[in-house]
Amino acid sequence: MEQILANGLYLGAQYALIALGLTLIFSLMNVLNFAHGQMYVLGGFVTYTVVAQFGLPFIVGLVASAVVLAVVGAGVERFLFRPVVARSKREESTMLLAAGIAFFLDAVILLLFGEKQRGVPKIVNGVFNWDFRLVMPYDRILIGVLAIAMIAGFIALMQYTRAGRAMRALAQDRMAAQLMGVDVERYSMLGFALGAMLAGLVGGLLVTITGVNLGMGGPTSIKAFLMIMIGGAGVISGAIAGGFILGMMESIGLTLLAAYGDITYLVIFASLMVFLAFRPQGLMGKPWG
Amino acid sequence: MNTQKLLGIGAFVIAVYVAVPLAIALSGRWDFYYTLTSVALLSVASAGVWLTFYIGRINIGQGAYALAGGYVSAILVTTAGVSFWLTLPLAGVFCAALSVLIGLPILRLRGVYFAMVTLVLTEVARLTALALPVTNGAKGITSIPLPGEVSILGLTLIPDFATLGNPKLAFYFMAVTLMVICYACLWRIVNSRLGHLCRSLQQNEELAASIGVNTAYLRVLAYSISSFFGGIAGAMFVAISQSIYPSSFQVADSVNFMLNCFLGGLGYVFGPMLGTLLLYFGWDLLFTTGRYQLLIYSSLMIALMLVLPNGLLSLFDRKGGRK
Numbered sequence: 073m074e075q076i077l078a079n080g081l082y083l084g085a086q087y088a089l090i091a092l093g094l095t096l097i098f099s100l101m102n103v104l105n106f107a108h109g110q111m112y113v114l115g116g117f118v119t120y121t122v123v124a125q126f127g128l129p130f131i132v133g134l135v136a137s138a139v140v141l142a143v144v145g146a147g148v149e150r151f152l153f154r155p156v157v158a159r160s161k162r163e164e165s166t167m168l169l170a171a172g173i174a175f176f177l178d179a180v181i182l183l184l185f186g187e188k189q190r191g192v193p194k195i196v197n198g199v200f201n202w203d204f205r206l207v208m209p210y211d212r213i214l215i216g217v218l219a220i221a222m223i224a225g226f227i228a229l230m231q232y233t234r235a236g237r238a239m240r241a242l243a244q245d246r247m248a249a250q251l252m253g254v255d256v257e258r259y260s261m262l263g264f265a266l267g268a269m270l271a272g273l274v275g276g277l278l279v280t281i282t283g284v285n286l287g288m289g290g291p292t293s294i295k296a297f298l299m300i301m302i303g304g305a306g307v308i309s310g311a312i313a314g315g316f317i318l319g320m321m322e323s324i325g326l327t328l329l330a331a332y333g334d335i336t337y338l339v340i341f342a343s344l345m346v347f348l349a350f351r352p353q354g355l356m357g358k359p360w361g
Numbered sequence: 362m363n364t365q366k367l368l369g370i371g372a373f374v375i376a377v378y379v380a381v382p383l384a385i386a387l388s389g390r391w392d393f394y395y396t397l398t399s400v401a402l403l404s405v406a407s408a409g410v411w412l413t414f415y416i417g418r419i420n421i422g423q424g425a426y427a428l429a430g431g432y433v434s435a436i437l438v439t440t441a442g443v444s445f446w447l448t449l450p451l452a453g454v455f456c457a458a459l460s461v462l463i464g465l466p467i468l469r470l471r472g473v474y475f476a477m478v479t480l481v482l483t484e485v486a487r488l489t490a491l492a493l494p495v496t497n498g499a500k501g502i503t504s505i506p507l508p509g510e511v512s513i514l515g516l517t518l519i520p521d522f523a524t525l526g527n528p529k530l531a532f533y534f535m536a537v538t539l540m541v542i543c544y545a546c547l548w549r550i551v552n553s554r555l556g557h558l559c560r561s562l563q564q565n566e567e568l569a570a571s572i573g574v575n576t577a578y579l580r581v582l583a584y585s586i587s588s589f590f591g592g593i594a595g596a597m598f599v600a601i602s603q604s605i606y607p608s609s610f611q612v613a614d615s616v617n618f619m620l621n622c623f624l625g626g627l628g629y630v631f632g633p634m635l636g637t638l639l640l641y642f643g644w645d646l647l648f649t650t651g652r653y654q655l656l657i658y659s660s661l662m663i664a665l666m667l668v669l670p671n672g673l674l675s676l677f678d679r680k681g682g683r684k
Contacts, residue, residue: 104473106616156666164419167476168623169666171616175659183656290612294484297477305474335492341485344478349466352474 074206076323082212084319085219086274090292091299091311092226093270099243099306100263102163103153106170108271109292110177115141115272116284117185123192123279130195130280137276138269145268148173149261174289181286191283215277222273223312230308239263243306301344304357313355377537382530394529398601400641401536402594405543407621407633409590412547414627415556416583417563418468422479423591424615425486426456430592431599431609435502436495445508446519449596456592457585464584468577471566483615490607501606508535508600532601539597540634543590548630550586559583620662 090112097105105111118140119133156169196210230236238259241249250256275284299318303310318340325336348354385393406423413420430452437443437451467478490496507522525531550556558579561569570576599605621640625632643661647654 098473102473104476152663152667162627163472164623165666167419167473168620169663171620172659172662172666175655176663179653179655179659183652291484294481294612298481301474301477301481305477335488337488338485338492341481344481345463345466348470348478352469 074202075208076327077320078206078208080320080323081316082208082216082319083323084316085216085223086278086315087295087299087319088223088312088315089219089270089274090296091303091315092223092308093267093274094296095300095303095306095308095311096239096263096270097267098300099308100239100260101149101153101157101166103157103166104170104297105267106167106293107148107174107177107289108267108296109289109294110174110181111141111144111268111271112275112292113284113286113289114144114177114181115275116279116288117181117190117275118272119276119279120190120192120284121185124190130192133192134273134276137272141272141275142265142269146261146265148268149264153264154257154260174293178286178289181289185286187286189283189285190279192280195280211280215281218277219274222270226270227308235259235262298340298344301348301354304354307354307356307358310354310356374541377541378534382533391529394533396641396645398529398533398536399598400638401533401540402597402601403618403641404621404634404637405540405597406591406594407618407637408543408547409587409594410618411622411627411630411633412550412559412583412587412590414622415551415563416559416580417471417566418580418584419472419476419619420479420584420587421476421612421615421619422482423587423618424483424610424612425479426460426588426591427595427598427614428483428486428490428605428607428610429459430456430595431605432490432496432502433592434596435505435599435605438505439502444511445506445600446511449593452596453589453592456588456595460585460588461581464581464588468580468584480612480615483610483612487607487611496607499607501604501609503604505599505603505605507603536597536601539593543593544631544634551630555579555582624665 090108093111094105094108097103097108115137118137119130122128122133122136123130152169152173153166156165160166194209194211196214198210200206200208200210200213230240238249238254239262241252241254242256242259242263246256278284295318299314300306300311301314302317303312303314321340321343322336325339329336329339381397385391406427409426410420410423433452433455434445434448437448438445443451463482467475467482470478491498496502507528508519510521511519520531522528522531551559558569558574561574562576562579566576595610598609602609617640621636622633623636624640625634625636644654644658647657650657
């Protein structure tokens with residue numbers, strides 16, 4: 073039991089971090105970032121390159137992932153989404169653009185890093201063992217703690233800084249924020265960069281444990297969509313709740329349903345359907361008009 | 362206007378049934394049959410996606426129904442020995458029934474929320490196919506027999522495909538016929554009372570409901586027709602490739618169905634057909650570029666969105682505006 077809860081918490085912390093980036097971008101731009109999973113994979117590969125190829129310490133790799141992805145995110149917003157959002161008649165056009173970017177990043181990753189599974193050596197050795205009731209390698213604990221620290225840092229950023237306040241205002245009402253003198257374009261770009269950076273950071277964290285490969289992008293995006301549907305799209309608390317709930321469900325499901333084969337996600341999806349029938353806006357989302 | 366339309370349709374039918382086989386026979390490029398057959402079938406599935414766009418929903422879950430339809434047909438043919446021609450409508454009906462079950466809760470969602478749910482649905486369909494015993498897991502179902510003979514009172518309507526000298530041509534005709542029938546149905550739906558009601562849903566659902574349109578019933582109906590198209594396209598695909606795996610239709614395929622509709626234009630019944638043709642041939646032509654294929658393809662797609670954010674058919678809009 074303790075083991076399952078610990079696994080769930082560990083998974084949930086990472087998931088919440090991925091969902092946070094996605095939900096931030098969604099709330100600011102009303103754009104569903106299909107390329108989020110690819111950004112996560114790219115972050116993993118950047119850390120891999122810095123740590124395993126150049127032999128630099130892990131923390132440098134993590135910072136490099138964050139910087140590269142923030143630049144990519146800002147560029148994508150400035151040069152791709154902004155002109156398309158300004159000129160298209162239907163908001164769905166941005167989905168086509170996002171899908172195009174997802175394919176593009178896939179191609180870039182394939183050309184730059186190849187299609188092999190990549191990983192970096194363990195950053196901390198040893199296994200935490202509490203009487204065989206709870207067994208957890210130290211590196212997983214470290215990653216879990218780092219992820220939770222980042223979530224806390226992100227919340228602090230959104231709550232207590234000027235930029236965070238501006239982004240929250242944007243998410244609430246774009247027009248009103250603009251009328252109050254918020255530089256909408258600047259903070260949209262900043263928000264997109266921040267969201268992409270979060271994806272890159274998770275990729276950098278996870279490359280030490282599970283490694284990364286090219287095919288992980290799509291499934292990661294899908295998990296992130298699941299999370300923000302559970303929690304409610306565009307709400308920060310919802311993304312965190314969704315991440316932890318999905319992590320717990322996955323951990324519990326894998327243990328309980330192992331006897332019946334690989335049906336955990338099937339059960340999760342079926343329960344999501346029932347849940348959405350009663351609450352289409354998710355746990356904390358706002359009902360739409 | 363009407364005669365012009367009839368002429369256009371006549372020209373199209375002649376083109377696909379006579380001109381294309383003739384051109385292929387003359388040029389000797391037999392491999393084009395396979396490409397064109399795929400285009401025809403994919404455009405049937407895209408037609409379904411287009412119909413959900415028509416009621417104002419973004420459907421990225423068509424791959425799930427194509428996969429389900431394919432499995433229904435494959436299982437019925439291999440284990441129960443049912444004729445393929447009977448499994449084709451059965452696959453469609455199964456998918457339509459499934460989509461009613463799934464659609465009732467999820468069609469209450471809108472916009473990106475609906476898009477996300479349907480995207481997840483594709484992935485879940487793949488996982489289901491992997492997990493269920495009847496689908497034979499990752500190994501899939503292989504060596505499915507070719508479609509058999511159909512005859513009424515001793516009169517052969519459709520010959521046994523295994524005895525044909527050129528099954529590629531037969532498959533081409535089969536797929537094109539299916540495509541023509543599906544688009545004729547779609548055109549009929551759009552230009553009927555049902556189509557007008559669907560347009561009212563697309564514009565404003567609350568307003569439509571307030572003047573007495575049964576929105577809940579209509580959107581489930583449109584979604585199930587859409588899934589029916591997905592199911593038969595999937596079943597036909599399985600008959601041609603004679604095999605099906607859980608990865609036969611995946612998220613990328615679902616996204617492509619959506620892209621076909623976008624590219625062709627959402628306000629035009631034959632848009633998805635044009636979009637499928639362009640996307641599929643574009644992808645095929647880029648095959649020669651080897652490992653840069655995906656890079657060039659996606660760059661072109663992004664560039665297209667930057668230049669024409671409202672789809673290819675917005676070119677015609679601009680012409681109309683100048684007059």
